[in-house]
Every structure is written in C-alpha cells, then in structure tokens.
Amino acid sequence: MRKKQTAGITVKHDMMSNKDKISAALMLAPVVILLLVCSIYPFFWMFRYICYDYNGFTAHFTGLENFQRMMSDSNFWSSVGHTFEYAAYKIIFIIPLALVLAVLLNQRVPGSTVFRLVFFLPTVISSSISGMIFSFIFATSNGLLNGLLGSHIPWLTNTKYVMIAVTTLAVWGGFGNYMLYFLTGMNGISEDVYEAAKIDGANGLQTFFKVTLPMLSPVLKVVLMLAITSAFKDYEAIMVLSGGGPGNRSMVMFLYIYTLIFGSSNNVTQAQIGYGALLSCVAAVIVGCVTIIYLKLSKKLDNVV
Numbered sequence: 001m002r003k004k005q006t007a008g009i010t011v012k013h014d015m016m017s018n019k020d021k022i023s024a025a026l027m028l029a030p031v032v033i034l035l036l037v038c039s040i041y042p043f044f045w046m047f048r049y050i051c052y053d054y055n056g057f058t059a060h061f062t063g064l065e066n067f068q069r070m071m072s073d074s075n076f077w078s079s080v081g082h083t084f085e086y087a088a089y090k091i092i093f094i095i096p097l098a099l100v101l102a103v104l105l106n107q108r109v110p111g112s113t114v115f116r117l118v119f120f121l122p123t124v125i126s127s128s129i130s131g132m133i134f135s136f137i138f139a140t141s142n143g144l145l146n147g148l149l150g151s152h153i154p155w156l157t158n159t160k161y162v163m164i165a166v167t168t169l170a171v172w173g174g175f176g177n178y179m180l181y182f183l184t185g186m187n188g189i190s191e192d193v194y195e196a197a198k199i200d201g202a203n204g205l206q207t208f209f210k211v212t213l214p215m216l217s218p219v220l221k222v223v224l225m226l227a228i229t230s231a232f233k234d235y236e237a238i239m240v241l242s243g244g245g246p247g248n249r250s251m252v253m254f255l256y257i258y259t260l261i262f263g264s265s266n267n268v269t270q271a272q273i274g275y276g277a278l279l280s281c282v283a284a285v286i287v288g289c290v291t292i293i294y295l296k297l298s299k300k301l302d303n304v305v
Helices: 002-047 065-071 074-105 112-124 127-137 144-149 162-187 191-199 204-215 217-233 236-241 253-262 273-304
Strands: 052-054 059-061
Touching (some): 002 273, 052 065, 074 162, 074 273, 112 162, 162 236, 191 204, 204 217
C-alpha cells in the first residue's frame, strides 16, 4: 500500500511539474518570440550583407571591398574619436550632477518631491523633441541662451562650440534617470549608519565620502556602465540638434552609420546598407570592448578595496 501511495504521489508531482514547465514556457514565449523577431533576426539579416553592395533593392557581392573602404574611411574613424570625446564629456558632467542632486533631494526638505519630478521629466521627452528644443535655445540670432548672454555665439555652426551644445543636451536629457538610481540606492542605506556617523562627530562632507559613497558603490558601478553604453549609442538628439556638423565635428559613429543606411537631407546618393551593416558590426564590437574593459577595471578596483 505504501508503495502504491508513493507511486501515486510521484506521478502527481511529475504532472504538476510538467504543468509548471508548460505554464512557464507559455509565459516566456511572447518575450522569446519578440527577442527573436526584433533583435536576433535583424542582427543576422544585417550581418549577411557586410560583404555586399546593397542599396535596399539589389545586392552585389563585393568581397572585402567594404573592409578596405572602412580601413581608409577617415570620416568613420573621426566619428569614432568624436564618440569617445562626447562620451567622456557626458560622463564627467552627468554622473557628479546626478549624484549631488540625489544627495540634496534625499534630505527630504519641503518641495523635494516636486524637484524630483521636474528633474526626471527630461528623461521621458523623446530625443527628437529634446533636440528641437535645444536648437531653439542655442540658435545664434534668436536663441534663448544668446539672448540671456547678450551675445551672438554660433553654438551650432562653429566647430569650437558645437560639442558644448551637444554635451549640454545629453546631460540635461539623462541626469534625472541616474539621479533616481542614486536616490533608490540611498533609500537602502540604514539611518542607523548615519546616526553612528553623527555620534562619531562626522560632518556632512565626511559622512558623504565615508558613508554614503562607499555604500553606493554597487549602484554607482551600474550607473557608470549604463552611462557609458548609452553615451556610445547616442545619436538621435545630435542628429536633430546639429546634424553631425559643422564639418562633421559632432558626427558620432552611430549617426554616421545612420546617414549611410538611411541617408540625410544633404545626401542624394543611394542607401549604402551593406557598408553601413559592416560599420554597425564594428561599432557594436567597439561598444562591447569598452564595456568589457570597464567591467574588468571595476572588478579590479573591488579587489583592491
């Protein structure tokens, strides 16, 4: 009798586990299908054209011509350099600003909730709208900024100033998101830790560097990685604000690839999807290498600390 009962329980358990597996598979199916259709398939579709001259209608096999063109394409490599420059400027300004504002808003002073909402709003505005807003702000003749300064600085038409405009737009559009990450991390720090720091006689600055910053290090690492990857992939707002000009000074690599594949208002040639597909793969490798280097460096710093 005991053997029969045990066998019956085992069969029921197997049936339940099979039902759980089927339920889990059904729930995961939409996500897996979307991933295959919207991400994996387009990647392989693009990858197959890297050795072709493809304009969207006809494809001609060209062998290694696209690779040879890439090696001598000064516009592409200069766009890679501009991307690193833009990413460095963005990270240098956006992370400290987001962190300082998070510390200030974490004090729960009157009106802090309103300021959180105001600072977060730019992150929900589309990149195209943000670029259009800042094109009015940085306009030379009737721009808001030049009106306040009482000057006629050519922010968007001079190679000396365009990176300032592009970086300002990037910082304004992204710091609110990272600020919320920092605020979430600070909410996870126990008040007992701050009370102990006060008892030990630590002032506000000492508390920040000795308590808040070390305990925020896991969040800081994630925010830095997100900031780095997003900075290397930015192009929509730059396309609207400056179009990559003047003289390709603000041309970042994904904007350059976009203009090759889809063309631009100044480009009357056919789409160069094959060459653009190759540059897309190279750009993905560059972003991946930068991310891996950052992860290894952050792990080494953890081991040192």
